[in-house]
Amino acid sequence: MRLVSNINNYVQLLEACIASKSLKQGKTIHQHLLKLSNNDFSTQSLLLDKLTRLYISCNKPQLAERVFNRIPISERRNKTILWNQTIRAYAWDGPFEKAIDLYYGMVDSGVVPTKFTYPFVLKACSALQDVENGVKIHGHLKRLDLGCDIYVCTALVDFYMKCGYLVEAMEVFDRMLERDVVAWNAMISGFSLHGFCWNATRLVSEMQQMGVNPNSSTVVAILPAIGEAGRWRDGKAIHGFCLRRGFDGEEVVGTGLLDVYGKCGWLVYARRIFGALKFKNEITWTAMIGACVTCDATGEGLDLFRKMRVEVGVSPSPVMLATVIRGCAKLNDLNIGRQIYCYTIKLGYLSDLMVSNTLLSMYAKCGSINDAMRFFEEMRVKDSVSYSAIISGSVQNGNAEDALQIFLKMQLSGVEPELATMMGFFPICSRLAALQHGICGHGYSIVRGFTGDVSICNALIDMYAKCGKIDMSRLVFDKMCERDVVSWNAMIVGYGIHGLGREAISVFHEMLNVGKKPDDITFIALLSACSHSGLVNEGKHWFLSMTQEYNIVPRMDHYFCMVDLLGRAGLLDEARHFISGMPYEPDAHIWTALLAACRIYKNIELAEEVSNRIQSLGPESTGNFVLLFNLYTTAQRWDDAAHIRIKQKDLGFKKSPGCSWLEVNGIVHAFVGGDGSHPQSAKINKKLEELLAEMKILGYKPESNFVYQDVEEEEKEKILLHHSEKLAVAFGIISLKPNKPILVTKNLRVCGDCHTALKYITIITKREITVRDTSRFHHFRNGICSCGEFW
DNA sequence: ATAGGGTTAG
Numbered sequence A: 001m002r003l004v005s006n007i008n009n010y011v012q013l014l015e016a017c018i019a020s021k022s023l024k025q026g027k028t029i030h031q032h033l034l035k036l037s038n039n040d041f042s043t044q045s046l047l048l049d050k051l052t053r054l055y056i057s058c059n060k061p062q063l064a065e066r067v068f069n070r071i072p073i074s075e076r077r078n079k080t081i082l083w084n085q086t087i088r089a090y091a092w093d094g095p096f097e098k099a100i101d102l103y104y105g106m107v108d109s110g111v112v113p114t115k116f117t118y119p120f121v122l123k124a125c126s127a128l129q130d131v132e133n134g135v136k137i138h139g140h141l142k143r144l145d146l147g148c149d150i151y152v153c154t155a156l157v158d159f160y161m162k163c164g165y166l167v168e169a170m171e172v173f174d175r176m177l178e179r180d181v182v183a184w185n186a187m188i189s190g191f192s193l194h195g196f197c198w199n200a201t202r203l204v205s206e207m208q209q210m211g212v213n214p215n216s217s218t219v220v221a222i223l224p225a226i227g228e229a230g231r232w233r234d235g236k237a238i239h240g241f242c243l244r245r246g247f248d249g250e251e252v253v254g255t256g257l258l259d260v261y262g263k264c265g266w267l268v269y270a271r272r273i274f275g276a277l278k279f280k281n282e283i284t285w286t287a288m289i290g291a292c293v294t295c296d297a298t299g300e301g302l303d304l305f306r307k308m309r310v311e312v313g314v315s316p317s318p319v320m321l322a323t324v325i326r327g328c329a330k331l332n333d334l335n336i337g338r339q340i341y342c343y344t345i346k347l348g349y350l351s352d353l354m355v356s357n358t359l360l361s362m363y364a365k366c367g368s369i370n371d372a373m374r375f376f377e378e379m380r381v382k383d384s385v386s387y388s389a390i391i392s393g394s395v396q397n398g399n400a401e402d403a404l405q406i407f408l409k410m411q412l413s414g415v416e417p418e419l420a421t422m423m424g425f426f427p428i429c430s431r432l433a434a435l436q437h438g439i440c441g442h443g444y445s446i447v448r449g450f451t452g453d454v455s456i457c458n459a460l461i462d463m464y465a466k467c468g469k470i471d472m473s474r475l476v477f478d479k480m481c482e483r484d485v486v487s488w489n490a491m492i493v494g495y496g497i498h499g500l501g502r503e504a505i506s507v508f509h510e511m512l513n514v515g516k517k518p519d520d521i522t523f524i525a526l527l528s529a530c531s532h533s534g535l536v537n538e539g540k541h542w543f544l545s546m547t548q549e550y551n552i553v554p555r556m557d558h559y560f561c562m563v564d565l566l567g568r569a570g571l572l573d574e575a576r577h578f579i580s581g582m583p584y585e586p587d588a589h590i591w592t593a594l595l596a597a598c599r600i601y602k603n604i605e606l607a608e609e610v611s612n613r614i615q616s617l618g619p620e621s622t623g624n625f626v627l628l629f630n631l632y633t634t635a636q637r638w639d640d641a642a643h644i645r646i647k648q649k650d651l652g653f654k655k656s657p658g659c660s661w662l663e664v665n666g667i668v669h670a671f672v673g674g675d676g677s678h679p680q681s682a683k684i685n686k687k688l689e690e691l692l693a694e695m696k697i698l699g700y701k702p703e704s705n706f707v708y709q710d711v712e713e714e715e716k717e718k719i720l721l722h723h724s725e726k727l728a729v730a731f732g733i734i735s736l737k738p739n740k741p742i743l744v745t746k747n748l749r750v751c752g753d754c755h756t757a758l759k760y761i762t763i764i765t766k767r768e769i770t771v772r773d774t775s776r777f778h779h780f781r782n783g784i785c786s787c788g789e790f791w
Numbered sequence B: 001a002t003a004g005g006g007t008t009a010g
Helices: A002-020 A023-036 A045-057 A061-068 A080-093 A096-108 A118-128 A131-143 A150-162 A166-175 A181-193 A197-209 A216-229 A232-245 A251-263 A267-276 A282-294 A298-312 A318-331 A334-347 A353-365 A369-378 A384-396 A400-413 A419-432 A435-447 A454-466 A470-479 A485-497 A501-513 A520-533 A536-548 A556-568 A572-580 A588-600 A604-616 A622-634 A638-650 A681-698 A713-721 A724-735 A752-765
Strands: A659-664 A667-672 A742-746 A769-772 A777-781
Touching: A002 A023, A002 A045, A023 A045, A045 A061, A045 A080, A061 A080, A061 A096, A080 A096, A080 A118, A096 A118, A096 A131, A118 A131, A118 A150, A131 A150, A150 A166, A150 A181, A166 A181, A181 A197, A181 A216, A197 A216, A216 A232, A216 A251, A232 A251, A251 A267, A251 A282, A267 A282, A282 A298, A282 A318, A298 A318, A318 A334, A318 A353, A334 A353, A353 A369, A353 A384, A369 A384, A384 A400, A384 A419, A400 A419, A419 A435, A419 A454, A435 A454, A435 A659, A454 A470, A454 A485, A470 A485, A485 A501, A485 A520, A501 A520, A501 A536, A520 A536, A520 A556, A536 A556, A556 A572, A556 A588, A572 A588, A588 A604, A622 A638, A659 A724, A667 A724, A681 A713, A681 A724, A681 A752, A724 A742, A724 A752, A724 A769, A752 A769, A752 A777
Parallel strands: A742 A769
Antiparallel strands: A659 A667, A659 A742, A769 A777
């Protein structure tokens, strides 16, 4: 036969193709052979062997496998190397499932895998995060006595680490008889990947003690963890190490180092490294732009972006674009943001999920929630990041109801809420006082293992506090293994809004005792807690100590707290004096706090002065009109009251309607004053009539001063009776079991008449009622409110 | 080696 005589020629040709990796020529020969042999050269195992090798060397594992399978099984059994190399080719860039299938095929054919098989099949398992098969394969190799091989063990460590099975990885590593730098690096990059910076650095010193020198891969592996943890001292030490060992010229090392400096806020060093690098690739540029953005030099970052495009002529990658968009978000400049949006379209990156999620978050951060929402709806593919971004964006822009709806939709869509999603979800519950949803989210977070995270617990503390369950906040707080400043702050805020000033101060003391440094927010929380509990001396003391002992320069917010504190306590002159002593020009907020105090203590003269000040500061807010109007009506100065109302109307300020809501069986029911639209409206009204009659017997008199409309007395009584907080409470009474406490949330301060009426209602119904208004909780019980009339 | 979502105050 001609073919037989020519085999050697073909073998030589194929070998040449293998050596030069020329796929095209190889394929031509393959075609030729098929024709020649009438599709029956399959008996020629030598040729099939060469063809398999050719396709492997050209990274075409699928073609290789097909040819390989035509070799008779009896012969294939002896070709372990070909099995291994095909698996390796699959493990290199997929499809990874094929690598695992082929491994099982190999075992089923009775071929014994070798130490060169396992690293690749394990790599495929970690790429797929396929723990089940990985563990099974680990079992196989134990039986083959490969459990001590250094390459196999390194591969196992890498596999377990990449799949998040740190304990298993450590077990394998500990049992290794010898460890080279690659084995150590596998452990180190594993810890680094999961953010365990401390473990990673400890291993680096351990390896040095064992006489193994870290190489540049070790450095590259550990740097991201250092940067993420913000440990710039370690970063500097590694930088020094790199200089001594001459690693600093490598692009990859330099990129890692400048990234660490950027993340730690040392833009100067980042710039220096960037400038010194001889070779910069696109990743280096991206890292530098990112460093500028992180260090609040966004302008510089955008300049670099421009420079790179013009001078270097590199087209930006999606990652770079995302970095630049993050910069735009930070600039809070929608104009630049819209330009970059167009640029994204031009580059064709709009379908890149990461890029579009960044854009989405940019719209939300720039306060353009409508753009964000539209963009979100138009996204064809949405993942948990997209949902998280739109949910937290909506809450932050004051739209908790929409955020809740989107969260519910997310669940229907089958996208699972992740940690960051819950981070946005709990503030929704806080805002709406939706306890049932909050508890549900807490349960979910436990199941998903999120509750080990400090920030999640912080969000839980805040959620329970704002849903009226301060004891639950404390429980979460006490169970935390570690606490950051936010945890302490959230706890202090919680006690503060419940009027538990003493407890707030005691938590603050605990905080100092354990050596946690309070920040500016801690003091805002502490001062406002004092203010809500009338702890004037304590407040004054901490205000002084804040500057003197903790070196915190008081901001406008701190001054606001102090004015509020003095004002609520009735020390109007002192408050007035305090304002004159401020180092800043007081803003409308500060004056409003004083005006509110004037209303409580009925000081019309000061109120008028303050009101003029506010007017001279420019645009007024509706609240001020209401305060002043309220003051005049209480003093029965009807003309002045009317004058204020006319002015308010002329200037186009409308009082935003009072709205109260409560959660029943996981559904939030909202009521506006005089609202008859609720399906149960008739029952609610009937209940209110009954309550009114009983209240009157106990001595309740409707305080018609709180009705701003100019109508008959009888009509005023009716308006009062249908204030939103009363509607919500009545609905709570008829729809919740008699022993259940009622929690109502209101968008404005609770009205004075309602405050009185609710005390009577707790006597009549023997039920606890809690109202959370804009600034605090009112717990009504047996005719008494926890606020001690401090509001 | 670079990269999207996040908690506390007002």
